[in-house]
Amino acid sequence: MSTDERIDYTLKINGKPYKVENAFYSENLLHVLRYRLGLTGTKYGCEHGQCGACTVHIDGKAVCSCMELAACAVGCEITTIEGYNNQDGTLNRLQESFVKHAALQCGYCTPGFIMSAAKFIEENPNCTEDQVREGMDGNLCRCTGYNRIIEAIKEAAEVRK
Amino acid sequence: MTSSQTTDPNVTGIGTSRQRPDAVAKARGEFEYATDLLEKDMLWGATRRSPHPYARIKKVNLNRAKEMPGVHAVLGAWDVPDNRFGAINNDQPVLVDDYARYVGEPIAIVAAEDPELARRAANAIEIEYEPLVPIIDPLDALAKGKIHRHVKYSFGDPTVVGEIQVEGEYFTARQDHSFMAPDAGMARPDGHGGVEIIGATQWVHADRFQIAASLGLPEEKVLVVNSGVGGAFGGRVSMTWQIHGALLAMHTNRPVKFLYSRKEAFHARYHRHPSRIWIRHHATKEGKLLKVEAKVLYEGGPYSHTSAAGIGNGCTLIQGPYNIPNADIEGWAVATNNGMCGPLRGFGVLQGVFACESNLDKLARKLNMDPAKLRAVNAIKRGDQWIFRQIQDRPTPVQEIIEKCSAMPLPPDLPSDEGKIHPVHLPGGIASPTGKKYIKRGIGFTSAVKNVCLSEGAPVNATAMITLRDGAAVIECAAAEVGQGFVTIACQIVQTVLGISEVRIERVDTSMPAAATTDGSQQTVTSGTAVQVAAQTLKERFLKFVAREHNLDVNTLDMKDNFVIDKTGKKFTSIAEAGMGLIFRATEKFSQRNTRPIDDMESNDPVHVTLGFSANRCVVDVDTELGLVKVVQMDVVQDVGRVVNPVQAHGQIEGGAVQGMGLGLMEHLKAEDGHLLNPDWRGYHIPTIVDAPTINSEFVSYPEPGYHFGWKGIAELPHVQAPASVLAALRNATGLELPMAPATPEYVANVLDDNEAMAMNVASGDKKRGPWKVPPPPPQTGPWVSDA
Amino acid sequence: MIIQSPFLAVVESINEALDTKQKRPSSRFISGGTEVIADQNLGLLEPEGYISLRRIKELHTIEPKSDGLYIGAGVVVAQLLDDKAMAQVILLKKAARAFGTRQVRNRATVGGNIASGLPDRTLLPCLLALEATVHLQSAKGKRSLPIKDFLIEPGKTAISKDEILTGTTVPYVKGFQEYYMVGPRNAQFFVTACLALVVDEANKNVRLGLGNAGPTAMRAKEAEEYANNAIDWKKQTVDETIAIKFGEIAAENCSPVSDAAASAAYRRHAIKVMSKRILLRAFERKQ
C-alpha cells in the first residue's frame, strides 16, 4: 500500500467546512460522512445506487452519496439530513407528514426518502400519486409497502399550495 | 388504505393509533442504528470467507495479514474457545476449521484501524483449499440422507380416496430478507474480562447464550444490547458477525465495529428455505375436501440452524385454514451446500400455504367453482380438529374473513383512453412496450393460516418489569423492536392498565430478564401479555397503597386519565400525587400454553399455541405475451383479535403484502454449483414504489381467549399468503399452471426452451428438473424415495 | 485543477485530463461515477487511480448544430429530460425517462453511458437508431466515428486508453421515435432487453436499435431491410403480418445471453414482440 493513496481535503457540508484527513482517495462520500465525520443521519443501505438510503443534496440535486467520490465533492454545497432538519429539533412539514401517515416502521429508509422527496416536491408541487410513484423510484423501503409513503409525500406537497 | 388512518402523538391506550415513540428521531435521521455506531479508538472488523461451496481447508496462514501496518488482530478457528455454535444444535463452526460448507462461510477475521486496511488484510490471508463436490440439489441431499429432520404423520383414514383428485408439484425460491440496514454492530471489552455486543438482533438473550458459549464465558460476562434495528423479518435470528466481533474485541482490548456490505450480507445471511412440494387434494364433487397428501421438501443449509422448526411448520400448516378429515403427510429438511437457510417472515408456513393454495386453485378450476366459494365451503371452524390432532379451540372466523374479502370493492378497469393511463400503472412501467389491448386482468383469491408463537414444544415466555413514579411509568422488557412497533404497543398497554399517559420503554439488553423472540408474530401476545400482567400487578400494589394511605376500600378504586378514581368515576387525586414520590414496581412472567412436537403421540398439548387467519384477493394486469405484470390491488382481511394500534396493524399488512408480492413476482436468489448468482440489489430485485399495489386491509376481530385484552399476532400472515395470491391472479389471467414463485416474466409469458429452462433452476441448484419437466410422481410413493 | 494527488485528479479542462492521463495511464476516467464507484463498492474493480471529468465545463453543453444536436459527454441524463433543445431528439428524452432512478439521472452522464459500451445501456440502441456520431479526443488530436463502429464487444469500445469521449452528435430525424424496454420489475434500470425505433420519413427507412440482445447494442439490419421494402411508404401503413415478420427477423438475428435475470429465449422473445409492437405503433399513429 502506498501512502500516496491518502489525501486531505475540506468539504462544505450544511454550510460548514469539514476537514477530512488522511482518507483513501477512493472513499465514497457516504462513508466519509458517516464514519469520518460522524454524520450518520445519511444511511448506508447498499453502496451501489439501488436503495437511495444515502441520498444527500449536492449543489441542489438529490444524489446517492454512496456513488460519489468524497474528494470530488470538494467545493460543492453538500446538504445532509442533519442540515435539512429544522435546527430547533422540530419536524418540518414533510417529516411531519411521514410521521402522521406512519410512513416509517424501522425508519432506516426514512432520511433518504425525506431527502429525495424534499427535492421531488420542490420540483413537483401538488403532485399526483402517479407522479410520486414515478419520481420517487430511487428509494426502496422494505417495511411499509409504500402506500403510506405516497400518502405522506402527496400531502406534504399539497400543503405547499 | 384510507388517509384517515393517521397516527397521533397525543392519543393513549389500547385501540388508538398512537404515534411511534421513535418516529420523530427516525424522521430526522437521529435514531441510532447498529450501522451508525461509532466509538473513539474503535477498530474495524473484516471477514475472510470461503469461495467454495464445499472444500477441505488444508492450510490457513494468517502471518501476512498480521504483519500489515494498522492490523491489530487476525484470528482463525483455533482462536475460538468453543468453535461450534448454533441456534438449536451446536453443529456450526464460528470460523471454519476442517471443512467449508458454503460460499461465504467465515474462515478468518481481522481487526484493523480502518475498513480499507481491514479488507486488504483479510484478502492477504493465505488459505489452501481442496475443493470437494458440493451437494447442490435437494433431491440428491435427500437420496444421500443429508436430512436435518424427517416428519411423517397421518390423520383420520389415510386410505380414503376422493371422487375428485388434483395434484401438483409446487416450488418457492430462496428469498432474501433484504432489510434495509445490513448486518452491523460493535463489540466492546467491558473492562472486567467480559464483553458487550451492541447490534441489531431479534432476541438478545438467544444471542448472549450462543456468544458466551463460544467464548467460553459465563453468560454474566456477556452483555448483548439491541441497538436500533433497520428491519429484521426473521433474518436477525441468525447471528453473523457477533461472535467474531466479541473475539476480536477481547483480543485487541478495543471496540471493534463490523459493517457488512450488501453483497457480504447476501452471503452471510440465512435465507428462506427453497421448497419443492408435491400435494394432492381429494374432494367430493361438491368441493368438500376429504384428504390431503403431501411430500414436503425444504432445502436447508449445511448446518441445522432452525430447519427442523421450519419443516414442522410447513408439514402442519400445509393444511391451510380448512377442515380436512384425513391426511398423509411426509416432509424433510435437507442439507445442501447452497448457503444457509433460516427464518423469514412466515417461517416454513409460506411454502406450505403456497402449495396448498395453488393446488386448491387447480381444484376450483376442475370443479368449475368460484375459488372463494371453494375455500368458504371448507373453512375450518371452532371445534374442528386439525390434521395434526390439535383442536381448534379459539375463535375461527375463516368463513367470515373469506366472505368479507370477496365483498370488498374491486378496482376500476384501466381507462379505455390509452392516453389517460400513466405508465406507472402499466405492466412493465415506464417505456413498457405494452398497451391496453395487450393487457388481461386477473383476479386471485386465497386464504391462509399461520401459527402465532414458536411451536412444537419451544418454550414461549416473557418477563416484563414496570416502574411507576410520579404518575409516569417505565417499561423494561427485553422484546426486540425491529420496526414492527412493539415499543408503541407496550406503552399503550401500560397506559390502558394504569390509566396514565406518560409511559416510556427502555432500550433492550440482556441485563433484563428474557422476553420472547421477535419471531412467529408473537411479541404482542407474549411480551405484550407480560407487560399487561406486570402492569396489572403494579396497579394492585399501587391502589393498595393509596387505599391504605387514605383509609379507603381498595375495591372502590381505579386508575383513569391520570387520576385515581372511585366507583362512580369521580376523580379522587392525581396518580402522580397519590404516589407521594415513591417508586412502585412489578415484575411478571407470562408463559404461553405448552405445545408438543408433531410426532409426540402421548401428549394432548396443541402443536401450535394459536393460529391466525387471513384472506387476500389480488388483482393483476398482465401483458400475457411478454409476461409483464402490474399488481393493481390487494384486498386483505385478517383475523387480528383485539387491535392494539390500528395504523400499525394496517402497516404490518401493507408491508407484508408487498414483501410477499416480491417473492410472488421477482425475488429469487439463484445459485449455480453452490455459488450465488445475484447476491446484491443489482441482481436481486425487491419491489419498488412503482411495483407496489394499492392495499386495502380490513380486520375481523374476536377477542382471543387466554389473553386479558384478547389480542392476536398478525405480522406474518400478509407475507405468507401474498405469493399464493399473486400467482392465483396470474393463473386467472394467463390460464397457465405457474407452479413456481416467483413468476418472473419468462414464466408468465411461458417462454422456456429446453436449454434456458436448465439455467432457470427451481430450488437453487436443481438444474435438471424444471417444474415444467417433472413427471407427476407415482401415486404410491410420492416424488422421492427417502432413505431416512 | 481542483485536486491533484498521485491517485486522484479532479480536472477542469480536457487538456488537463489528457495530460494527467498521460502521466498516470492506469488511472481511470470517471464522470458521474454511477457505474465506476458502484462497481468499486461491490468489489468488481480495484481502482488504480481516478481522473474525474465532472468539472470540465466544456463537456456539459447541449447545442443545436447544423448536422444535429451536439450533446457533451458530461451532460447528465436529467438534462436529457429537461433541456428544451431535447425536443428535437425526442427518442433520447423518452429513453431518459426510463433511465435508472431519480438520483442516478442527476449524476449519470451521456459520456459514461456510451463509454461503458455494455449491451444493456439505455442510450446505446437509441444512438444507434439515430445514427449518432461520437467524438473522441486525445493528446494526438480529435476524431469522430459513427456509434456503430464505436461498439466492439461487451465493455470494449473503439476508445483507446489515452482518449476521452467528448460528446456525441445526434442527427435530427423527422418521423416516429420510440423506446421500449422490459425488465424484471416495473422500475429502476435492469434492462432485460430494450429497443429503439426511428422512422426516417425523408429517406423512407426504419432503423431499429437493440439493447441486451447480443454482445453489444446493435442494429437489427436484416429486419430493417425487410421492413424498408415491405412498408407501404405512400400510404404510410404497416399491416400486422409485416410487423410480425419484422419481429421474427429481428429475433432470429440477435444473440442474447442467459443470465440470472432472464434466459436467452425470453430475451429473444421480448425482442420479437417488442419489434412487432413498436412497428405497429409507429404506423398506427399515422392514420
Ligand SMILES: Cc1cc2nc3c(=O)[nH]c(=O)nc-3n(C[C@H](O)[C@H](O)[C@H](O)COP(=O)(O)OP(=O)(O)OC[C@H]3O[C@@H](n4cnc5c(N)ncnc54)[C@H](O)[C@@H]3O)c2cc1C
Ligand atoms: C441505480 C442505477 C441505475 C442505473 N440505471 C441505468 C439505466 O437505466 N440505463 C443505463 O444505461 N445505465 C444505468 N445505470 C448505469 C450507469 O449509471 C450509466 O451507464 C451511466 O450513464 C454511467 O455514467 P457515469 O457518468 O456515471 O459513468 P462513470 O461511472 O463515471 O463511468 C462509466 C465508464 O465510462 C468511462 N467514462 C466516463 N466518462 C468518460 C469520458 N468522458 N471519456 C471516456 N471514458 C469515460 C469510465 O472510465 C467508466 O469506464 C444505472 C446505474 C445505477 C447505479
Ligand code: FES
Ligand atoms: S446506499 Fe447509496 S443507494 Fe443504497
Ligand code: FES
Ligand atoms: S421503514 Fe424500514 S425500510 Fe422503510
